[in-house]
Amino acid sequence: MTEEILKIKDLHTHFFTDNGEIPAVDGVSLSIKKGEVVGIVGESGCGKSVTSLSIMQLIPSPPGKIVSGTIDFKGENLVHASNKRIKQIRGNEISMIFQEPMTSLDPLFTIGNQIREAIRIHQKVSKKEANQKSVEMLKLVGIPRAEEVMNDYPHQLSGGMRQRVMIAIAMACDPEILIADEPTTALDVTIQAQILDLMKKLNEEKETAVLLITHDLGVVAEICDRVVVMYAGQVVEEGTTREILKDPRHPYSQGLIRSLPKLHEKDQKLYSIPGTVPKPKMGMVGCRFRDRCRFVHERCYQENPELFSLENNRLSRCFLSDDAEGKVVKDAEANIGS
Amino acid sequence: MFAYTMRRLLMLIPVLIGMTLITFSIVHLIPGNPAQVILGETATATAIQDLEESMGLNKPYPVQYTIYITDLLQGDLGTSLRSKSPISSEIWPYIAATFELTIFAMLFAVFIGVNAGIISAWKQNSWFDFLAMLFALIGVSMPVFWLALMEQWIFAQQLDWFPSSGRQNNRDPMEPITYFYVLDSLIHLDFARTITNLKHLVLPSIALGTIPMAIIARMTRSSMLEVMKSDYIRTVRAKGSGQFLVIYKHALKNALIPVLTVIGLQTGVLLGGAILTETIFSWPGIGRYVYEAISYRDYPVIQSGILVIAFIFVMINLIVDLLYKYIDPRIKY
Numbered sequence: 272m273t274e275e276i277l278k279i280k281d282l283h284t285h286f287f288t289d290n291g292e293i294p295a296v297d298g299v300s301l302s303i304k305k306g307e308v309v310g311i312v313g314e315s316g317c318g319k320s321v322t323s324l325s326i327m328q329l330i331p332s333p334p335g336k337i338v339s340g341t342i343d344f345k346g347e348n349l350v351h352a353s354n355k356r357i358k359q360i361r362g363n364e365i366s367m368i369f370q371e372p373m374t375s376l377d378p379l380f381t382i383g384n385q386i387r388e389a390i391r392i393h394q395k396v397s398k399k400e401a402n403q404k405s406v407e408m409l410k411l412v413g414i415p416r417a418e419e420v421m422n423d424y425p426h427q428l429s430g431g432m433r434q435r436v437m438i439a440i441a442m443a444c445d446p447e448i449l450i451a452d453e454p455t456t457a458l459d460v461t462i463q464a465q466i467l468d469l470m471k472k473l474n475e476e477k478e479t480a481v482l483l484i485t486h487d488l489g490v491v492a493e494i495c496d497r498v499v500v501m502y503a504g505q506v507v508e509e510g511t512t513r514e515i516l517k518d519p520r521h522p523y524s525q526g527l528i529r530s531l532p533k534l535h536e537k538d539q540k541l542y543s544i545p546g547t548v549p550k551p552k553m554g555m556v557g558c559r560f561r562d563r564c565r566f567v568h569e570r571c572y573q574e575n576p577e578l579f580s581l582e583n584n585r586l587s588r589c590f591l592s593d594d595a596e597g598k599v600v601k602d603a604e605a606n607i608g609s
Numbered sequence: 610m611f612a613y614t615m616r617r618l619l620m621l622i623p624v625l626i627g628m629t630l631i632t633f634s635i636v637h638l639i640p641g642n643p644a645q646v647i648l649g650e651t652a653t654a655t656a657i658q659d660l661e662e663s664m665g666l667n668k669p670y671p672v673q674y675t676i677y678i679t680d681l682l683q684g685d686l687g688t689s690l691r692s693k694s695p696i697s698s699e700i701w702p703y704i705a706a707t708f709e710l711t712i713f714a715m716l717f718a719v720f721i722g723v724n725a726g727i728i729s730a731w732k733q734n735s736w737f738d739f740l741a742m743l744f745a746l747i748g749v750s751m752p753v754f755w756l757a758l759m760e761q762w763i764f765a766q767q768l769d770w771f772p773s774s775g776r777q778n779n780r781d782p783m784e785p786i787t788y789f790y791v792l793d794s795l796i797h798l799d800f801a802r803t804i805t806n807l808k809h810l811v812l813p814s815i816a817l818g819t820i821p822m823a824i825i826a827r828m829t830r831s832s833m834l835e836v837m838k839s840d841y842i843r844t845v846r847a848k849g850s851g852q853f854l855v856i857y858k859h860a861l862k863n864a865l866i867p868v869l870t871v872i873g874l875q876t877g878v879l880l881g882g883a884i885l886t887e888t889i890f891s892w893p894g895i896g897r898y899v900y901e902a903i904s905y906r907d908y909p910v911i912q913s914g915i916l917v918i919a920f921i922f923v924m925i926n927l928i929v930d931l932l933y934k935y936i937d938p939r940i941k942y
Contacts, residue, residue, distance in 0.1 A: 327847055329843060329846055329847060331838075358849045358850070358851060359849065360849070361846070361847055361848065361849035362847060362848035362849035362850075363849055366847065366848075367847045369840060369843065369844065369847075371840050374839065374840040374841060375840045375841055375843070375844045376841055376844065377841040377844070377845065377859050377863070378841070378863070378937070378939060379859075379862050379863055379936065379937055379938070380859070380862075388845075388848065388850070388854075389848045389849075392848055392849050392850050392854075393849060424938045424939070426938075426939050437844070440844075440848065441847075
């Protein structure tokens with residue numbers, strides 16, 4: 272088993288707003304091994320982006336703050352690391368690409384300038400060497416006419432091209448982890464596939480671990496080794512991609528998978544999970560999914576479900592996964608099946 | 610960049626023509642006979658006729674306008690009625706005086722205003738931010754003449770740190786070359802005089818620069834706050850860059866466009882001649898030149914003065930537009 276390079280333990284990131292304290296990330300734990308592709312899945316506002324920004328220590332503060340928990344990167348807790356150390360890690364050992372390629376590049380500087388900057392922040396190289404390396408990176412991410420693109424401004428490139436440039440910037444210093452926050456959401460489908468292929472290729476060639484944040488299970492199926500499902504600031508299920516897609520245990524994951532459109536089902540209305548995500552607030556008691564859950568029962572209102580361990584290192588935050596209630600699951604599933 | 614510059618220059622032509630049309634009509638918009646008004650009620654009929662003859666007032670308007678434009682193109686701004694000398698030869702020292710004052714006032718305003726704005730945005734809601742914005746509010750609300758008088762009273766009269774008026778030590782005037790006195794003293798290699806001339810500039814520059822400074826500070830702050838929230842700034846941080854690079858390279862350049870607009874407009878306003886400030890500090894600038902011409906009903910000078918001020922304003926706007934393009938490659942015309 273390869274080593275875990277990033278371990279997040281019981282992370283709490285809260286936002287202190289005029290309307291009170293909001294626990295956007297409420298006790299999240301997850302880990303990434305070297306060279307692994309891990310997906311974080313969940314709908315808008317479930318805390319997946321905040322988790323990724325917490326790793327980078329890029330939570331806008333105020334109002335955001337990491338209240339407790341540890342982010343262990345190769346034995347070093349990033350939550351308490353010095354500013355100087357964080358700057359050394361960002362873009363060098365852990366780098367990040369964002370959802371909006373259209374606005375994530377500075378419009379007033381050339382592509383070349385922006386890649387060069389990423390290299391020269393971390394490496395003592397001459398401008399010429401940085402230039403060469405930049406062109407290499409652009410070629411690596413599949414940009415044609417790389418030398419010319421170096422002198423282009425972001426507005427002269429298409430969305431897919433810009434996202435490739437973002438990846439080139441992120442990969443410029445050979446990071447160990449690449450965090451991709453919805454990297455394909457703003458792109459059209461054919462470009463999406465190309466960008467995912469590119470990330471998979473870089474992951475395989477350079478052994479860069481990828482933490483992919485997405486709401487799209489299709490994307491997860493394509494490239495992730497392991498999936499973490501998040502709901503209302505918490506991890507609700509974790510397991511290998513195959514297991515989760517084939518046999519989801521948490522009712523929320525089940526709902527997510529049921530709401531995927533299927534080719535062989537003709538003229539059927541697409542399934543959607545009823546209700547909406549509850550607004551996270553302090554001191555919530557009970558299961559957060561209960562109001563939308565088909566299997567809701569009394570216990571869901573009284574206790575906070577823990578992450579129950581299942582076979583093959585799987586985890587599920589549902590009382591139905593509790594051994595004592597295991598029978599109920601089977602019964603319930605049988606009911607739905609009939 | 611070249612095409613943009615050419616297009617922008619071509620667009621100047623109609624503006625300049627419009628400008629000359631307006632200044633041309635100033636004389637003709639005087640109710641009654643312009644020559645009569647210029648010479649006053651006691652003027653004799655022959656005197657009026659002579660003036661009409663010499664100013665060409667008895668010719669048809671299109672002919673007059675053609676003559677006016679032809680003269681302008683040859684650098685002839687007309688003749689002052691009061692001093693009887695050509696305006697083009699006597700206006701330069703006034704323009705130079707105003708330019709010199711404006712440059713120093715704007716240097717003061719931009720340097721302090723932009724930096725105060727940046728630090729306020731950087732340390733939003735800190736005591737510095739609070740104080741800076743309080744001063745900015747006071748700065749824009751304060752009447753300039755009051756500030757000028759207070760400066761004179763405190764720093765010239767009470768403390769005697771700076772001279773209270775004039776451009777140089779009038780008991781020991783220097784041979785002007787460019788009429789930019791600081792520059793002239795440097796050309797003469799007379800550095801003691803440079804210090805004196807700079808000292809003369811301090812109080813009027815502060816008086817004139819305070820309002821632009823306050824406006825620039827507020828504009829910079831709000832523009833910076835806007836930019837600091839943007840995605841590309843997050844990208845720069847994610848690259849691992851330090852705060853200084855984030856702020857002074859990426860955020861400032863992006864925040865600069867609205868600030869530049871304000872700087873351009875304010876420079877134009879100051880170059881138009883700040884009559885109050887120039888009067889209080891006995892600064893012989895273009896504002897005072899035109900003001901005096903108005904009180905003597907020296908119409909050719911008023912006409913030319915306004916034309917020159919308008920021309921300077923247009924040129925400043927041109928420079929600002931060219932700078933936009935230099936800063937932001939997305940801008941198109």
